[in-house]
Amino acid sequence: MSSLPIADATQDASHTPATMLVCLPSLPTESLLANLDKLSKVFGEEDLLIATPDTLPENMQRPGMELIAMSSERIASGWVLAAADYASAAAVAAQRNAQTVLLLGGDLYGLPTNALRSLVDGVRGQQMDLVLPRFALRPGSGLVNSALLYPLTRALFGANIRFPLPADAALSARMIQRLAAQRGARPGQSASLLWPVTEAAIAGYSVREVDAGEAEPPLPQQADFSELFQSITGSLFADLESKATFWQRARTRPPIAAEPALPLSNNAALSAEAMTEVQSMIDTFQLAYANLQEIWSLVLPPQSRLALKKLSLQPAASFHVEPQLWARVVYDFALAYRLRNLNRGHLLGAMMPLYLAWAASHLLTADNDAARAERHIAETAACFELERSYLVSRWRWPDRFNP
Amino acid sequence: MGQQIKSALLQSTHRVLEVLVNFLPGVLALLLAMILFTLIGWGLSALAYRILIAMRFDDRLAERATSDAPAGIADWSPARSPALLVSRAILWLCILIGLALGVSAFDASYSAQSQMSSFLLPYLTHIAGAVLLFIGGTLLARFLARSVLIGAVNAQLHYARFLSLGVKWLVLVLTAAMVLEHLHVGGTVVGVAFGILFGGIVLTLSLAIGLGSRDLVTRSIEKTMERPNAANATQVVPPSTADDTGQSRLRHF
Numbered sequence: 001m002s003s004l005p006i007a008d009a010t011q012d013a014s015h016t017p018a019t020m021l022v023c024l025p026s027l028p029t030e031s032l033l034a035n036l037d038k039l040s041k042v043f044g045e046e047d048l049l050i051a052t053p054d055t056l057p058e059n060m061q062r063p064g065m066e067l068i069a070m071s072s073e074r075i076a077s078g079w080v081l082a083a084a085d086y087a088s089a090a091a092v093a094a095q096r097n098a099q100t101v102l103l104l105g106g107d108l109y110g111l112p113t114n115a116l117r118s119l120v121d122g123v124r125g126q127q128m129d130l131v132l133p134r135f136a137l138r139p140g141s142g143l144v145n146s147a148l149l150y151p152l153t154r155a156l157f158g159a160n161i162r163f164p165l166p167a168d169a170a171l172s173a174r175m176i177q178r179l180a181a182q183r184g185a186r187p188g189q190s191a192s193l194l195w196p197v198t199e200a201a202i203a204g205y206s207v208r209e210v211d212a213g214e215a216e217p218p219l220p221q222q223a224d225f226s227e228l229f230q231s232i233t234g235s236l237f238a239d240l241e242s243k244a245t246f247w248q249r250a251r252t253r254p255p256i257a258a259e260p261a262l263p264l265s266n267n268a269a270l271s272a273e274a275m276t277e278v279q280s281m282i283d284t285f286q287l288a289y290a291n292l293q294e295i296w297s298l299v300l301p302p303q304s305r306l307a308l309k310k311l312s313l314q315p316a317a318s319f320h321v322e323p324q325l326w327a328r329v330v331y332d333f334a335l336a337y338r339l340r341n342l343n344r345g346h347l348l349g350a351m352m353p354l355y356l357a358w359a360a361s362h363l364l365t366a367d368n369d370a371a372r373a374e375r376h377i378a379e380t381a382a383c384f385e386l387e388r389s390y391l392v393s394r395w396r397w398p399d400r401f402n403p
Numbered sequence: 404m405g406q407q408i409k410s411a412l413l414q415s416t417h418r419v420l421e422v423l424v425n426f427l428p429g430v431l432a433l434l435l436a437m438i439l440f441t442l443i444g445w446g447l448s449a450l451a452y453r454i455l456i457a458m459r460f461d462d463r464l465a466e467r468a469t470s471d472a473p474a475g476i477a478d479w480s481p482a483r484s485p486a487l488l489v490s491r492a493i494l495w496l497c498i499l500i501g502l503a504l505g506v507s508a509f510d511a512s513y514s515a516q517s518q519m520s521s522f523l524l525p526y527l528t529h530i531a532g533a534v535l536l537f538i539g540g541t542l543l544a545r546f547l548a549r550s551v552l553i554g555a556v557n558a559q560l561h562y563a564r565f566l567s568l569g570v571k572w573l574v575l576v577l578t579a580a581m582v583l584e585h586l587h588v589g590g591t592v593v594g595v596a597f598g599i600l601f602g603g604i605v606l607t608l609s610l611a612i613g614l615g616s617r618d619l620v621t622r623s624i625e626k627t628m629e630r631p632n633a634a635n636a637t638q639v640v641p642p643s644t645a646d647d648t649g650q651s652r653l654r655h656f
Contacts, residue, residue: 079656141654220656226557228656277653280559288556291564295549343546349553359655 020120021098023070023089024052025105035104036062042113043120051092068092079220080165081105083182083192090180093173100124101176105167110215118210119170129175129205130196132166133212139366139373140274142217143359144229146377148330149236155327155384156240156247156391157201161209164197165232167218171196175205193235202246229355230348237337244338248392270368279316281360286312288353295350299336304328311357321361323383329354330384331391339398433505440501447497448490455486533582540578544571562611569608576600 022039024032032054039048040062051070071088081103089103100123102116115133122131135142145163153164171179179194200207220228240247270278289312296305307325314320333351337344362380366373455461464485506527548571555563580597583589589596 137654143653143655145656219654225655226554232656274653284557284559287559287561287563291552291556291567295553343549346549346553349550349557352557363653 019047019098020100020102020124021049021051021089021093021096022102023085023092023104024050024054025085026053029054036065038113038116040065042116049092049096049098051089053088068096079105079218080167080193081169081196083179083194086176086179086182086194086196089171090176093176099173101171101173103169103171103176105218110218111168112213112215115210115212115215119168122208122210123170123172126208127172127206128170128208129172129203130200130207131170132161132163132197132207132209133168133215133217134162134209135212135217136214136370137216139368139370140363143362144232144355146362146373147326147355147358147380148233150377151327151381151384152236152240152330152334153195153197154381155388157198157243159197159201159207161197161207163209163217164195165193166196169196172205175200175203178203178205193232195236195239198239198243202243226349226352229352230345233348233351234337234344237334240334241338244395248395270363274363274368275316278319278360278363281356282316282319285353285357285360288350292350292353295342295346298341299347299350300329300332304332308354316360316364319357319361319364321358323380324387326354326358326380327384327387328390331387331394334391335394335398338395429509429511432508436505436508437498437501440497440504441494444494444497444501448494451493452486452490455489460486460489529586533585536585537578537582540574540581544574544578547571547574565611566608569604569611573601573604573608576604 020043024035027035032052036050039050043064045064048065050065050067052067053070055069070092071084085103085105089101092098093101100120102120111133119131119133122128142163145165149164150162154160175196179196179199182194182199197207199205289308293305296308300308304325307322311319311321311325329351333347333354336342336347341347362373362376365376461484548567551570552563552567555566560566576597580593580601583593
């Protein structure tokens with residue numbers, strides 16, 4: 001199949017100001033065409049600038065769409081947007097004077113059409129700077145997001161955005177330029193992650209989320225969970241460290257009083273396979289408790305270690321990580337990451353069994369019920385807000401709490 | 404007979420005292436140089452620290468680090484203060500200069516007297532090298548032991564601590580052998596003993612892992628036999644658990 005060379009945005013001097021730019025990742029031809037059809041369906045005859053690193057087959061242009069080439073530097077992660085994605089989109093948006101940018105990280109078929117429309121309307125109609133999709137996940141999905149990313153972002157930056165590390169986003173011109181400038185601060189790190197919600201928070205930009213229904217966010221292609229967990233958590237902790245002056249002073253909304261704790265379920269709705277997974281996670285935590293005491297003692301204060309000791313003795317039926325304990329553990333690890341109490345790779349590796357303990361506890365508490373899962377996540381996030389002062393104190397005077 | 408014994412004792416005492424008299428000025432010169440340069444170092448480092456703090460050196464470097472590089476020099480500085488790093492570097496530089504001067508003075512006061520200088524000074528450098536080897540080996544052993552321990556725990560290996568201890572002692576034994584070899588202590592005995600110990604530890608670890616992971620290896624081989632393209636599959640399987648129907652049950656991301 002012959003290919004049609006797409007106009008290069010950098011060479012096009014006679015363009016008219018575009019209203020909206022849609023940036024697609026590198027996709028197979030069939031997916032690319034399907035995505036163009038979907039965009040055409042959502043936005044009708046509206047003028048769209050479509051930027052893609054791919055070349056399009058002949059006679060496949062769509063009415064109202066102008067296809068332009070963008071930097072092949074875009075990372076085809078298909079999972080979450082990386083620094084290079086924002087930078088490439090910002091370059092095209094600046095050249096074509098686009099005021100709204102719809103940045104898509106993966107294949108579009110997962111996102112409902114109304115969610116796509118709402119993303120763009122949030123920026124254009126409601127003058128938002130950043131609009132992100134919110135997925136209604138099953139109880140066993142997006143656990144790292146529920147355990148760490150969402151509660152930390154909400155507690156420290158006052159942004160109640162359920163998925164702060166997006167795969168798709170709609171951004172205003174100033175937001176995309178700000179993110180591109182952040183990427184400029186990290187030369188040679190195309191694959192490094194940026195945290196748009198925290199950036200928007202410190203810039204005072206408006207952020208909102210739109211309902212994306214039950215669509216599943218894309219899965220990472222990297223198979224090694226340990227490596228992925230360390231890279232995401234490390235990036236988040238580094239971001240917290242770089243924005244410490246903001247969240248220590250910021251007047252975020254007052255902590256919401258935590259709802260009454262969910263009663264322990266009898267786990268009747270969990271399948272045998274799910275219980276096997278939960279038991280495996282609890283076993284990993286108990287094994288870690290038996291072996292990683294020396295490392296945890298460099299990070300955690302005695303009260304937390306005592307609570308973990310009690311937890312390690314609990315049977316699976318009554319295994320429950322208190323949200324307050326989890327919040328303090330995460331804050332202690334974030335502080336140790338900053339202080340370099342030990343090698344950062346070791347630190348994040350030693351945190352993984354604790355995360356698995358939270359995940360097991362969450363699955364047991366949720367009992368395969370989406371409403372219970374959401375309530376548990378909200379309860380956890382509320383505890384992160386309540387314990388925020390603990391982090392601020394430890395961050396300012398780490399020696400006073402030296403374990 | 405008595406006179407001869409007395410004379411021999413007196414002569415030997417005289418010789419020892421003479422050696423001490425020749426030796427002491429060198430030692431004193433060494434100590435004096437060390438103390439003097441340590442004091443100078445303290446003074447200079449304190450002065451440099453005050454000047455750098457007055458110049459807001461830390462803040463300026465931090466601003467540059469945020470705009471130029473993700474991890475700056477502050478990450479590697481004590482108490483995250485590059486000014487403190489510079490002042491401590493000055494202190495240690497002065498101490499090293501003092502040591503070099505002291506050793507040189509010691510050498511000058513001794514060189515004409517005996518063969519001790521030609522033996523002692525090279526040996527001092529060997530000792531310094533051995534100390535560095537020991538420190539490096541110990542740090543490496545601790546780092547590797549922790550890496551193995553954390554990796555093994557996350558891989559749910561129940562003999563994680565044993566594996567970690569094995570790796571730690573392997574590196575420590577290797578370090579000890581290198582240090583002794585560097586100091587020319589023990590000759591070939593050290594090499595032979597090291598070979599036996601190292602081989603013993605490796606054999607023990609191999610047996611422990613081999614026997615402990617027999618089921619794991621069997622399952623792995625069975626899977627490989629059943630799925631010839633398993634290597635490709637591992638590259639695309641997401642870090643979630645999937646049931647037999649391919650429906651994902653648990654998604655961490």
